[in-house]
Amino acid sequence: MSAVEGSADAGRGAVYDRGYRPYEGPRGQRGAATLALYKASMRRALGLRRTWRQKVAPFVLLAVVTIPAIVNVGIGYVTRDRFDGFVIITYREYVGVSSALLLFVALVAPDVMCPDRRQKVLPLMFARPLLGTDYVVAKVGSIATILFAFSYLPQVVLFVGNMLVSNAALDYFSGHLDVLWKVPLSIVVLAVYYAMIGCALSSLTDRRIVAGASVIGLFLLTSIASGVIVDNSDATGGGYGGLLNVLAMPLHLRDVIFLGHVDPSSQLGGVAGGGWLALACYLAVLCTGASVLWWRYRWVER
Amino acid sequence: MNTGPLLRISGLTKTYPGVTALDDLTLELPHGRIGLVGANGAGKSTMFRVLLGLSHPTAGHVEVCGIDVARDPIGVRSRLGYMPEHDCLALDQTAADVVSTFGELSGLPPRAARQRASDILDLVGLDEARFRPIGGFSTGMRQRTKLAQALVGDPELVLLDEPTAGLDPIGREEMLQLVDRLGSFGISVLMATHLLDDVQAVCDHVVMINAGKLVVSGATNSLLERTGLVTIDVGRHTEELVLGLARAGVAAVAVDDVVEATVGDDAQMDLVRDVVAEMGLPLFRLSTRLRSLDEAFVRRSEELA
Numbered sequence: 153m154s155a156v157e158g159s160a161d162a163g164r165g166a167v168y169d170r171g172y173r174p175y176e177g178p179r180g181q182r183g184a185a186t187l188a189l190y191k192a193s194m195r196r197a198l199g200l201r202r203t204w205r206q207k208v209a210p211f212v213l214l215a216v217v218t219i220p221a222i223v224n225v226g227i228g229y230v231t232r233d234r235f236d237g238f239v240i241i242t243y244r245e246y247v248g249v250s251s252a253l254l255l256f257v258a259l260v261a262p263d264v265m266c267p268d269r270r271q272k273v274l275p276l277m278f279a280r281p282l283l284g285t286d287y288v289v290a291k292v293g294s295i296a297t298i299l300f301a302f303s304y305l306p307q308v309v310l311f312v313g314n315m316l317v318s319n320a321a322l323d324y325f326s327g328h329l330d331v332l333w334k335v336p337l338s339i340v341v342l343a344v345y346y347a348m349i350g351c352a353l354s355s356l357t358d359r360r361i362v363a364g365a366s367v368i369g370l371f372l373l374t375s376i377a378s379g380v381i382v383d384n385s386d387a388t389g390g391g392y393g394g395l396l397n398v399l400a401m402p403l404h405l406r407d408v409i410f411l412g413h414v415d416p417s418s419q420l421g422g423v424a425g426g427g428w429l430a431l432a433c434y435l436a437v438l439c440t441g442a443s444v445l446w447w448r449y450r451w452v453e454r
Numbered sequence: 455m456n457t458g459p460l461l462r463i464s465g466l467t468k469t470y471p472g473v474t475a476l477d478d479l480t481l482e483l484p485h486g487r488i489g490l491v492g493a494n495g496a497g498k499s500t501m502f503r504v505l506l507g508l509s510h511p512t513a514g515h516v517e518v519c520g521i522d523v524a525r526d527p528i529g530v531r532s533r534l535g536y537m538p539e540h541d542c543l544a545l546d547q548t549a550a551d552v553v554s555t556f557g558e559l560s561g562l563p564p565r566a567a568r569q570r571a572s573d574i575l576d577l578v579g580l581d582e583a584r585f586r587p588i589g590g591f592s593t594g595m596r597q598r599t600k601l602a603q604a605l606v607g608d609p610e611l612v613l614l615d616e617p618t619a620g621l622d623p624i625g626r627e628e629m630l631q632l633v634d635r636l637g638s639f640g641i642s643v644l645m646a647t648h649l650l651d652d653v654q655a656v657c658d659h660v661v662m663i664n665a666g667k668l669v670v671s672g673a674t675n676s677l678l679e680r681t682g683l684v685t686i687d688v689g690r691h692t693e694e695l696v697l698g699l700a701r702a703g704v705a706a707v708a709v710d711d712v713v714e715a716t717v718g719d720d721a722q723m724d725l726v727r728d729v730v731a732e733m734g735l736p737l738f739r740l741s742t743r744l745r746s747l748d749e750a751f752v753r754r755s756e757e758l759a
Binding site (some may be wrong): 171172173174177178179180181182184188189191192201202203212246267272273275276277278279280281282283368 | 506508528529531532534535536537540541542543544545546547548551554555557558559560562563564566567570573577603605607608635639640641
């Protein structure tokens with residue numbers, strides 16, 4: 153470090169040229185780079201360190217999915233003297249409400265993936281100790297984490313609220329211990345699935361609007377198509393056409409987790425081995441998404 | 455730090471369908487500031503991709519800072535900084551955010567990355583602007599931000615792809631000064647450009663490639679060969695001097711307000727000086743004329759052809 157001092161004012165002040173200081177501290181490798189990208193993607197998805205407009209969508213959606221829990225707990229509190237264990241929405245059904253977060257996926261996955269291509273940031277990233285698989289893990293992981301948090305937080309509000317307004321909080325807790333693993337497991341199933349689809353579709357284009365429309369379009373079209381097929385089938389209950397419904401696949405697995413079988417009133421109700429078929433389709437969609445992502449980011453390792 | 459050569463390239467060939475981007479390059483380059491010169495499409499960017507391990511060579515072997523790129527691309531990338539030619543920055547983020555994020559991606563802990571981002575942005579002259587979104591930056595400021603993100607990980611070697619592209623003369627001069635300073639920080643530079651003046655200004659070593667083939671590689675000074683000409687500036691007395699030198703047996707011509715005389719040895723150089731003194735002409739400049747890198751590039755390319 154060198155100091156340039158004015159001769160007249162020597163001792164009173166100095167201008168320092170700090171120059172360049174080499175970094176001699178600890179240095180991470182792939183894991184650190186992946187974690188850094190994961191955190192940066194989380195910040196971007198949540199609008200942190202960005203303008204207030206970017207923060208509106210995620211937190212409005214969080215508020216929207218939390219409202220049913222607050223309403224349920226509020227009514228339970230007001231009617232606690234007349235009904236014990238008042239229920240508007242069950243934990244199983246509430247996991248289904250979280251599927252509203254696919255709107256969040258349609259907004260956020262393109263915002264996290266597309267600008268990297270459009271603004272040509274990828275060569276800079278891959279000039280770091282980072283492989284294509286690390287990039288995909290960080291991106292899918294960040295969106296899945298936010299989806300999990302946004303789905304799990306309302307469930308926590310619902311559980312704690314119900315416990316506190318019940319006449320016997322400890323009895324409520326001990327009577328609902330299964331919820332403590334079924335809810336997180338169901339939400340993991342849902343979050344990973346939606347994150348993978350959102351990222352895979354977003355990786356195919358560098359335009360956010362196209363990617364967002366593709367995500368919404370895939371879910372809408374497949375659910376409409378499967379609905380039409382199931383409704384026109386001769387079978388009572390559901391039918392194999394329900395397997396086309398990409399949107400509902402994790403919800404069938406949720407039912408298997410909570411009930412031990414698919415919901416008889418669902419599109420797969422009455423289908424022999426419906427749970428296994430739903431699991432197979434779920435894994436097939438995940439594998440397809442992973443393959444698309446591998447294909448899109450494989451060039452960095454060639 | 456690696457004490458061997460900075461780059462060791464042997465028989466490097468990279469072909470794409472119908473195109474040979476790099477053709478049997480063999481090089482060994484020392485630490486320092488190196489200019490990679492070639493026309494557009496000469497293979498400079500392909501060479502950068504190969505050095506970064508982003509593109510596998512069709513044939514040949516590449517070592518960067520003593521590390522085999524094919525065997526340990528991650529290890530190589532940990533030691534490199536890269537500044538691409540094209541725009542590559544998230545426009546809605548501040549320079550501080552972008553540079554500190556790339557610091558973390560280079561393996562630095564978050565706190566150290568933020569600290570270094572601040573220091574490096576100060577170094578490249580963006581101290582005041584570091585909390586402004588990059589979308590509002592001028593071309594010069596974006597180039598500096600790109601340089602900052604390349605330096606934030608404290609690389610041993612920084613690859614600069616056309617660092618002065620799109621800059622006005624003042625911005626270009628400032629960028630070249632920054633590149634020149636990197637050498638004093640112990641950071642080696644490989645600067646790809648088609649502007650030979652930039653290379654001549656800051657680089658110790660020059661590699662010239664054309665259509666994927668090596669034209670010449672050597673120290674910059676060794677390529678600036680003496681031409682056997684001296685340039686004499688005597689103000690507006692050029693014609694008088696040309697006649698005076700002719701009388702003394704020295705061939706000379708007037709070129710753009712100066713006189714260029716052909717001298718074979720030091721004795722003839724003294725003779726030129728004496729002629730000017732005897733004629734009582736004002737002598738503003740007397741210098742040997744070196745062959746420019748442009749001339750060297752053209753001549754060597756012709757020889758190769």
